[in-house]
Amino acid sequence: MSLKVLVSAYACRPGEGSEPGIGWDVVRELAKYHDVWVLTRSNNRPSIEAEISLRPIPGLTFVYLDLPAWARWWKRDQRGVQLHYYLWQVLAYSASQNLHREIHFDLAHHVTYVRYWGPSFVSLLPIPFIWGPVGGGESAPEAFCREFSWRGRTYERMRDLARWLGERDPFVPITAQRSVLARATTEDTARRIRQLGAKTVQVYSQVGLSQAQIDELAVYANGDRPPVRFISIGRLLHWKGFHLGLKAFSQADLPAEAEYWIVGEGPERQRLQALAEQLGIATQVRFLEKLPRPETLETIGQCLALVHPSLHESGGVVCVEAMAAGRPVICLDLGGPAVQVVEGTGFKIPPRNPEQSVQAIAAAMSHLAKDTDLWHQMSQACRKHVSDVYSWTVKGEKLAQLYQDIIDQQKRSTNSYSVSP
Numbered sequence: 001m002s003l004k005v006l007v008s009a010y011a012c013r014p015g016e017g018s019e020p021g022i023g024w025d026v027v028r029e030l031a032k033y034h035d036v037w038v039l040t041r042s043n044n045r046p047s048i049e050a051e052i053s054l055r056p057i058p059g060l061t062f063v064y065l066d067l068p069a070w071a072r073w074w075k076r077d078q079r080g081v082q083l084h085y086y087l088w089q090v091l092a093y094s095a096s097q098n099l100h101r102e103i104h105f106d107l108a109h110h111v112t113y114v115r116y117w118g119p120s121f122v123s124l125l126p127i128p129f130i131w132g133p134v135g136g137g138e139s140a141p142e143a144f145c146r147e148f149s150w151r152g153r154t155y156e157r158m159r160d161l162a163r164w165l166g167e168r169d170p171f172v173p174i175t176a177q178r179s180v181l182a183r184a185t186t187e188d189t190a191r192r193i194r195q196l197g198a199k200t201v202q203v204y205s206q207v208g209l210s211q212a213q214i215d216e217l218a219v220y221a222n223g224d225r226p227p228v229r230f231i232s233i234g235r236l237l238h239w240k241g242f243h244l245g246l247k248a249f250s251q252a253d254l255p256a257e258a259e260y261w262i263v264g265e266g267p268e269r270q271r272l273q274a275l276a277e278q279l280g281i282a283t284q285v286r287f288l289e290k291l292p293r294p295e296t297l298e299t300i301g302q303c304l305a306l307v308h309p310s311l312h313e314s315g316g317v318v319c320v321e322a323m324a325a326g327r328p329v330i331c332l333d334l335g336g337p338a339v340q341v342v343e344g345t346g347f348k349i350p351p352r353n354p355e356q357s358v359q360a361i362a363a364a365m366s367h368l369a370k371d372t373d374l375w376h377q378m379s380q381a382c383r384k385h386v387s388d389v390y391s392w393t394v395k396g397e398k399l400a401q402l403y404q405d406i407i408d409q410q411k412r413s414t415n416s417y418s419v420s421p
Contacts, residue, residue, distance in 0.1 A: 004106050004107075005034045005035065005105065006096060007026070008089075008096075008111065008120055009038055010092075010113055012024050017293075017317060021317075026396075028392075029392050030396060031057050032396060033397070035061075036059060037099060040063070041066055044064070066091075067084065067087055086118065086119075089121045092121060092122060093124060096121075106403075107403055108122045110123070110129070114136075114314060115135065116136050116189050120175050129178055130402075131183065133185045133204050134183070134185065134189065136189060137184070137186065137189030141351050144241075144311055148239075152238030156239070176196035177196070179198055180200065181406065183203075184201060185204070185206055185314040185336055186335050187203055209317075209386065209391060214324050214386060214387060214391060218326075220300060221326030221379060226303060227258075227302075227304070229258065229259040230258075230259070230303060230307050231299060231305075232308060233308075234263075236269045239310065240311075242262060244354065244357055244358055245260070245307040245361065247279065247362075248359075248365060249285070252362040253366045253369075254366065261285075262286070263288045264288075273287060300327055304327070304368055305330055305368050306318065307365075308322075309361060312335055313335040316337040316340060319336075319340045320340055323340075323345055324386040329341045329346035330347045330368075331348060331349070333349060333350050344385075346382070347364035347367075349361055
């Protein structure tokens with residue numbers, strides 16, 4: 001049965017990664033099964049309408065909202081985005097009330113931002129509400145924070161403060177308590193959502209790939225095993241843990257011609273370059289600037305495995321992209337990557353302390369470099385895992401069925417209360 005679904009997606013743009021890509025992929029897939037109305041920001045309109053003009057999507061209606069110009073003059077790029085997001089949520093609730101009176105939605109779903117410590121005001125509608133997946137409850141283990149720069153430690157404290165304040169916004173626990181289902185990207189976030197009063201919580205990754213992306217990455221899985229070359233991709237930030245990867249590479253038992261590529265830009269670049277010099281591996285480490293997506297995927301295809309020792313991360317789409325290309329992932333047993341990487345698709349390192357983690361990452365590098373059969377087995381397992389679990393085709397079908405199950409359950413509950421004794 002086709003349902004009338006209202007989706008709140010502040011970030012929603014086709015052809016992008018991170019939050020905008022998640023918003024777009026979810027609503028695109030849902031429209032195959034249900035009639036979907038999407039509340040989103042007005043600045044997403046040009047990208048969405050350009051895509052829909054080329055590939056129309058029946059059953060998908062966008063409602064573009066933004067604060068009046070006088071109320072958003074202070075927002076520039078990422079400055080002021082949190083306040084803008086909060087005020088936009090209020091505006092979205094007002095619009096959703098008017099739409100609900102006209103359309104009579106069966107269900108509401110908050111998709112983006114993927115953040116648990118901000119409220120979603122569409123939860124106040126008198127219909128079943130799904131929250132998430134949302135994340136942000138992850139923290140770097142204290143033993144690792146000692147290695148951060150002063151700037152990094154300050155960032156972590158400010159992040160903790162922002163979370164603490166967010167949890168004390170009365171509308172955040174209301175959002176949790178009004179959800180018939182709250183989905184958390186990690187167990188860390190799930191624990192916090194339960195404490196806020198959510199009754200039913202699932203751990204479920206927000207990350208996925210379209211079939212076109214899976215097919216595109218599968219090209220790199222064909223052929224012989226690549227040279228002993230490891231890669232890390234992402235913003236060069238303290239919590240990404242790339243310094244752990246460099247230390248592990250210097251300790252691993254690897255051939256002299258082994259290489260380590262680091263792709264991305266950020267404030268930690270100079271520290272990472274200095275560390276490579278200090279470790280005596282500067283000639284084997286190649287720092288690449290942030291690359292366009294096609295070139296980034298090509299670099300993954302030239303490497304043996306992805307090293308992604310992030311210390312707190314809700315998502316980690318690069319891990320899924322690497323697995324789709326048949327590349328095993330070496331990560332810490334933390335956050336989103338720990339949810340995505342399962343047995344046979346890589347190595348999840350227990351984050352006891354930096355020294356132990358570096359040794360374990362080094363051992364994983366050595367295993368993959370020396371054992372060709374192991375690498376091929378993992379490569380095949382990676383591709384199968386992505387197709388079975390992280391294909392948006394699969395995720396969209398399951399989400400559409402979840403909606404129907406929730407509505408059916410609500411009807412059964414209502415009928416059971418209406419039966420006279």
